[in-house]
Structure formats: structure tokens, C-alpha cells
Amino acid sequence: MLDHSHGIGGTEIDEDLSIVPDLSSGLIDRSIYSDPDIYRLELRRIFARAWNFMCHESQVPKAGDYFINYIGEDQVIVVRGEDGQVRVLLNTCRHRGNALCRAELGNTKTFVCSYHGWTYGLDGKLIGIPGKTDFYRDDVDQAAWGLAPAAKVDHYKGFYFATLDAAAPTLFDYLGEVGRIGIESMLNQGDVVALDGVQKNVIDCNWKIAVDNLFDWYHVKVSHNSASRVGFLNQRMMMPMTQMVMLGELGHAIGGPMVTEEQQAKIDALSDEERLAIDRLPDAERAKVTPSERRPLRSVATKAAMGPVGVRSTGHPNIFPNLWISTRGMQLSLRLPRGPGHTEIWWFTVMPKSFNDHQRRAAKKFISHAFGPAGLLEQDDGENWSQSTAASRGVVSRRYPQNLQMAMGQDEVLVDPSGQKRIETRVNEHAQRWTYKCWAEWLRARDWPELMATRSPSPTGRI
Ligand code: FES
Ligand SMILES: [Fe+2]
Numbered sequence: 001m002l003d004h005s006h007g008i009g010g011t012e013i014d015e016d017l018s019i020v021p022d023l024s025s026g027l028i029d030r031s032i033y034s035d036p037d038i039y040r041l042e043l044r045r046i047f048a049r050a051w052n053f054m055c056h057e058s059q060v061p062k063a064g065d066y067f068i069n070y071i072g073e074d075q076v077i078v079v080r081g082e083d084g085q086v087r088v089l090l091n092t093c094r095h096r097g098n099a100l101c102r103a104e105l106g107n108t109k110t111f112v113c114s115y116h117g118w119t120y121g122l123d124g125k126l127i128g129i130p131g132k133t134d135f136y137r138d139d140v141d142q143a144a145w146g147l148a149p150a151a152k153v154d155h156y157k158g159f160y161f162a163t164l165d166a167a168a169p170t171l172f173d174y175l176g177e178v179g180r181i182g183i184e185s186m187l188n189q190g191d192v193v194a195l196d197g198v199q200k201n202v203i204d205c206n207w208k209i210a211v212d213n214l215f216d217w218y219h220v221k222v223s224h225n226s227a228s229r230v231g232f233l234n235q236r237m238m239m240p241m242t243q244m245v246m247l248g249e250l251g252h253a254i255g256g257p258m259v260t261e262e263q264q265a266k267i268d269a270l271s272d273e274e275r276l277a278i279d280r281l282p283d284a285e286r287a288k289v290t291p292s293e294r295r296p297l298r299s300v301a302t303k304a305a306m307g308p309v310g311v312r313s314t315g316h317p318n319i320f321p322n323l324w325i326s327t328r329g330m331q332l333s334l335r336l337p338r339g340p341g342h343t344e345i346w347w348f349t350v351m352p353k354s355f356n357d358h359q360r361r362a363a364k365k366f367i368s369h370a371f372g373p374a375g376l377l378e379q380d381d382g383e384n385w386s387q388s389t390a391a392s393r394g395v396v397s398r399r400y401p402q403n404l405q406m407a408m409g410q411d412e413v414l415v416d417p418s419g420q421k422r423i424e425t426r427v428n429e430h431a432q433r434w435t436y437k438c439w440a441e442w443l444r445a446r447d448w449p450e451l452m453a454t455r456s457p458s459p460t461g462r463i
Helices: 036-047 171-184 207-213 225-229 261-268 272-279 283-289 300-310 357-370 376-391 430-444 448-454
Strands: 052-056 065-071 074-080 086-090 105-107 126-128 152-156 159-163 192-194 199-203 243-247 253-257 316-319 323-326 331-337 343-352 412-415 421-425
Touching: 036 331, 036 430, 052 065, 052 074, 052 192, 052 343, 065 331, 074 159, 086 152, 086 159, 152 171, 159 171, 171 243, 171 253, 171 300, 171 316, 199 376, 207 331, 207 343, 207 376, 207 430, 225 376, 243 300, 243 430, 253 430, 272 283, 343 357, 357 376, 430 448
Parallel strands: none
Antiparallel strands: 052 159, 065 074, 065 105, 074 086, 152 159, 192 343, 199 343, 243 253, 243 421, 253 316, 316 323, 323 331, 331 343, 412 421
8 A cells, every 4th residue: 555644744853943023113124125034034933934815705505616825925716615504625636636616706516626627516526536546556545635724714703714734723813803893894784795807917016015005194284195196095184193003912903083982972872773774875975974084883783792992993903913904994905915915906896785775886986996907006016025125135225224113102001991902093004013013923923822921911001
């Protein structure tokens, strides 16, 4: 009998951790945006370890529905089985490693490899081997050569995630309060459905530069000046002097405008029907009557789920490492690493099932003009990100650190009687610093137990 050993095998060789810089001073060593060793460490210690966003349940509603995504650079098939269960399988044939499924999404009964025809069921089991008797002489342990499954798959309120690391905590615990608030911010008006199509394009930037920008409310007035001048962006709604930051363990964070406690009290006085009626008004009309200029007016149920502080945050959540919940909770953006200098940007769109035609049309129009390959804002951002990345490759330029020190030591973490923590301040760089601090902790920890033992708690006090 041949040796059919098929484990993923091998322990991680000890990495030289001196390459992971200390970023606690807010000075960012530019090598983290170009060093191939750092990048390799990120794939192993962040992406292969974290819970990664896969898709929304409405993208795989029926048995046989599948959707292709990535965990780092590992391609995976998200597929709903005959038993209704959603599985995540590595999209690589166990025979010679060929990519098995070539379509981005669809419905199928089996996955047949285009190289030699090995055939797999929806649950990943190997169900057919051409020439099993004639060529293999029946000497192949078919049960041992199914597709490799993710270690864990779970969803939070219909949003599916997967991890390749069996030692990862539960998804609920991984997300923590801040990550869960991020997802809740999409469910403000009840159930949502993902629209057809995911917009995808590659930007010549390091993935972290795209991620840290989502907390950056400093650049909007300058980078997106043209969008303001043509009336696409309302600068007043950016609220640079009224910002809230929430920092969650393992690197999750929310940063951006907020609803004040006084404004929230007015919203709380509205019935859900009154809230929905206001939400359905065109923007110009809405601005005249709503106590909060930024959508959405959150429902009583959402407030209960988000907590008294979370409900007032209308900024941008990032679920570590790379899932940005954007555009009034209707877009999700994945920043998928493609080498240190390239990032594939994906845009999913979800909308409340309750949206009427007018709301749906208005949201689609705004979304398609904002982000994605044709997005006005993404054109501006992409240009800055790619040039910042390019400069990190210059052997002399990279000796000069980037500066993320705005408001460092200037603010206080406030604790609500509910226990929820937040910083209420003006434009700042707290969330970016937190992201990099946690990023370094992920890279230094050799496994999940070490990461859980060494991760920073959500900060308190002066920050
Ligand atoms: S590589 Fe898939 S059948 Fe050979
Ligand atoms: Fe931007």
C-alpha cells in the first residue's frame, strides 16, 4: 500500500521576529508596506489564523450554490450542501493541485477537476476518480483525498466567516463587541439581501494602507475636494469636530462621525414608523427634519443590539484584518492581499429587504459613483495609496517613518454605565494606531493561545 499521508503537516519554522517593528510611538516603519518577509508573516499569522469574511447568506441561498473567495492568497469555495450546511473548502484539487472551480459563483451538483477529472461532492468528499480500477489498481484511499475544509465556518446574523485555524476562538468571541456593532450597523432596517455582483479591481498598494485609510477622516476634505465641489460629497456631513472612536480587542475598530447624546435622545423619542418615514425622504428633505444628518436613524431593536454607545457611532467599522463596512452600512469592502505591493479590492452591496424602489435606486446610484473601479472616491484614494506604497520601496525614502501621531495622548477613553467604551473627540488617528498595535501583536504571537495571552485589552484612560 502506498503512503497516503495527506495532513497539512509541518510545524511553522521559527521566524525572525526582529522584523516586526515597534509602532507604539505612532511612527510607522515603512518596511511594513514593502518587505516580503513581513508579507509572508502576515499571510501565515494574520490571514491563515483570523476569521475571514466569506459572503452573505443570500449569496448562497440554495443547495449547490457556491461563491469563490479568498483567505489571504488561499482561494476557497463557499458552498451550500444538500443538507443546507454552508461549507468552506480550499479550491485546490487534491490530486495535482489544480484550481477546481473556475467560475466566481454559480450552482452545481459536483465539482469536476479540469485536469484529470477527479470529482468532488458539495461536501468536499472525493466521489469519482477516473481510472480508479484500471490505473490505480484500486489502490487509492478515496476517503482520504477529499477537499481540505476550513477549520471553522460560522455566521453572525447571516454574514458568513471562516478560519483555517482550529484554535481560533468562536466567531462571536472573535468579533467581540466592536466587531458585532459593525455588523449590526448593516441590519438597522431589518433583514438585508446582497445585490448581484461583486465589484473587483486591483490597486497597486499595500493592503494595510487601504485598511488604515478607512478611519482617516483627515484626508476627506483634501483628497476628495473635487467630489465636494461637484456636490457629490456633503462636507458638512463629515463632522470633523464630532468624532467617535471605539477600539476592540484583536484589532477591530470603528472611527468617524457620531450622533451626540442630545441628538440620540431626539431619535429615541421617534416611533419606528416615524424613523422609517424620515429615512425614506430624499437627502435634502431629510436634512431639514432629522436630528442626525448622517443616516441611518437606528431602530429600537438595533439600539438594543448595538448598545447605548454603539448606536451613536456612525463612523466606519473595520473587522480585523480587512473587512470595511462602508457607505451607511450598505457596502462591505474586502482588501485582499496580492503581494506587498498590490491589493484586490472587493465591493459587496447589501440593502434592506424593506427598501422601496426609490431608496434602492438612490442607494445604487450613490454606491456606483463612490467606490469600485469607477468610483469617484476610490480614484482619489487609490492614487494616494499607490504612491505611498511606491515610496516605501525606495531604499532611502523608507528610512523615514510615516507619521500617525495625531491626537496621541490628547484624548480620554470614556466608559458608559453600560460598560461600553469610546473616545469622543475631533479628527484623530487613534483607530489607525490601534490597528497597527494589534497588527504587531498578531505577528509576534506564534499561535492562538499566545495571541490570546498577549493581546492588548481595549484601552482605558488617557490615549
Ligand atoms: S489535478 Fe485535479 S484531477 Fe488531476
Ligand atoms: Fe477616501
